[in-house]
Amino acid sequence: MATAETLQKVDHTALKVNQLTIIILNIVAFVLTLPWLALLVALVMLLGVLFKRPGFSFVYSGFLKPLGWAKPELVMDNPQPHRFAQGLGGVVMLAGAMALFGGISGLGWGLVWLVVALAALNVFAGFCAGCFVYYWLSRLGVPGFDRHPPQNTFPGMRPKGEITDDR
Numbered sequence: 001m002a003t004a005e006t007l008q009k010v011d012h013t014a015l016k017v018n019q020l021t022i023i024i025l026n027i028v029a030f031v032l033t034l035p036w037l038a039l040l041v042a043l044v045m046l047l048g049v050l051f052k053r054p055g056f057s058f059v060y061s062g063f064l065k066p067l068g069w070a071k072p073e074l075v076m077d078n079p080q081p082h083r084f085a086q087g088l089g090g091v092v093m094l095a096g097a098m099a100l101f102g103g104i105s106g107l108g109w110g111l112v113w114l115v116v117a118l119a120a121l122n123v124f125a126g127f128c129a130g131c132f133v134y135y136w137l138s139r140l141g142v143p144g145f146d147r148h149p150p151q152n153t154f155p156g157m158r159p160k161g162e163i164t165d166d167r
Contacts, residue, residue: 007150010077012158013070014061018054019119022089026116030109035100038112042097045090049083055090077159078147085122085130089115132156 022041029037048055064070096111122128135155138145150159 006078006147007076008079009074010079010082011072012075012077013065013073014054014057015082016123017060017064017070018048018056018086019123021056021059022119023116023123026093026112030112035097035108038093038100038108039097042090042093045086045093049087049090052079052083054082055086075159077150080147081131081134082128084134084145085128088130088133089118126158128156128158 022045025037025041028034029041044055046055048057054060060070065072092111093115096108096115098108099105099111100108102108118129132155134145134147135149138148139155149155149157153159
């Protein structure tokens, strides 16, 4: 089990804005048939993993938060599973974009819509499929997956622990 000492403050509003941005941009990419936009979403997601932050955090911190349209929701949580989930989604998006550019549009858009569906599940139901995978890999003892869900939290579900509104 994760202990209070290993948990960190994770801004779940930043995560939600990231997911909503991914959903919106991917729907726009599909409707307007813009495979380059799907590729851009994939690259931003992967860069977010590299910089250890939600890829589209600039939408939150640069626009929505300063305008008062989104407020921080800090939850004691593990950031590692969220980064893993974003990386996994970024890889799926990259595969989808490659399929689109390779002329395999059914597969490409299918992978893009998979990411949309899983992001929507996260935003609207509080279940992160990538986090679930991370925690099961941890349970299986896979090296590099060393975090456990916060106490009394089902793997992949949003923690129900103490929420702070510190800025």
